[in-house]
Amino acid sequence: MSSLIRCCSRLTSSARPVFRWGVQNAKSVQLLPESLTIEKMHEMEWKDIIGATMHEVSIDDLEYQPLFDQPPDKILGIGLNYLDHLEEQNVPVEKYPQAPVVFNKFPSTIVCNHQSVIHPSATSQLDYEVELAVIIGKGGKNINESGALNHVFGYTVANDITARDWQKMNNRQWILAKSMDTFCPLGPGIRTKEFITNPHNLDIKCEVNGEVRQSSNTSNLLFKIPQLIAYISKLVTLKTGDIILTGTPGGVGAFRDPPMFLKPGDTVKCTIDGIGELTNSVIMEDS
Template structure:
């Protein structure tokens, strides 16, 4: 299944993509897509719904982030050898874990707003997992059974905040709009092997990242198991698993996002995203319009 949320920001409804590519409104079946509705049991309930009985949603309706009320937005850094090398960073012996503020989450095609004092706005295309079952201290063999599904995450990053402002990376990873998710959550049964997916990112039509999840240092199963050793994962938690090479920081000379730049991300089986980079002033003007 491809599960999604649609509608205006803050008023999204749950939906599902049918076999013809039409969005169907799930709000008569469930109140929203969140940790409470994406458990193994919850997904079985949705699989039994006759989609033809659900109202169709108008084409080009805005898509929100596929999961509501995210409590933990966890990220893995330096999880591809070539990305570690391009940023001149030692290859880690254990997964590098940090957080993104859940308040940074937006829809897959929403604008990226440049924060105040930003000078090094960067891109990172990633595959993320959504936890569907409570998981604490689970083995690697058990890990993927706790995953409800997969989605695209754009781990937008402000490198000056991240690298030069001290402390944890969360400073450079958490501004509003720094977490586009979607377009939909693809349930685990539709992804035969999450370690064999191509990841690509383009800026203004130019390919910047072209990688594969096969080149992860730590597999998705390993990452989920590893994180569960340190915290109890809950349904609805999101783990984004790192980016391949090709980020702006790694270019020679470095290349960073500017107003009006267009970023497009695609991952096999998970769909695509498109964002326009805008200034804070432009975003404010649009809110007043």
């Protein structure tokens, strides 16, 4: 399964690290020219991206980097967007959201596959949320639903880490609850939309220390991706590299009986069919 990763060679003799995209296969990565960006690759077919690859290197000789050319202008999350997540909260159908519930996360939250999630001392209720993430390839304003997927470059796996005590208490600080450092693992790579024929029929799962906590399918999304892009772009201009986290299914720690929150030493694996596995360990914040 080929996907795009962002990486830096450990073997470089350059005075500065060279960050570039690469096409990852089972045991190796075919590096792409430094000049290729998401914006440029969005206009290319996959065969042309493959045709632009240069030399092949071993995965062991690379250091993974977060999945962007430069920090995204916006990371937009969608709350209460899975039917099974609404059901686990006992939300009656008549009170389901009538429009997407939108919040944002800061770019400083992004970490890549196998990097650590920091457990802040400020929270005792650190929670996991596996999500399908949409990477915008072509920006725009007032995008129509009918053409919304033309603006998508690809998809990746996200973990919308949340400090529940800050989200539910402390004056309901959603942005702070969602935006503490390392609270947005993304990875393992970007699967371009050519490979995802139907993003609304993908199995999605989260495991903590090997135990399945969330298991669903993106068919359970309340608002589908074209609806999200159209709604958001009526209000703000989407830009290349922006990220939309489409929501999380049922099974989050806060609504389990009893609640099950993340602890230092835990390993969280988020998996989406056709995209890959995102794995991160939890470590305690330095005192």
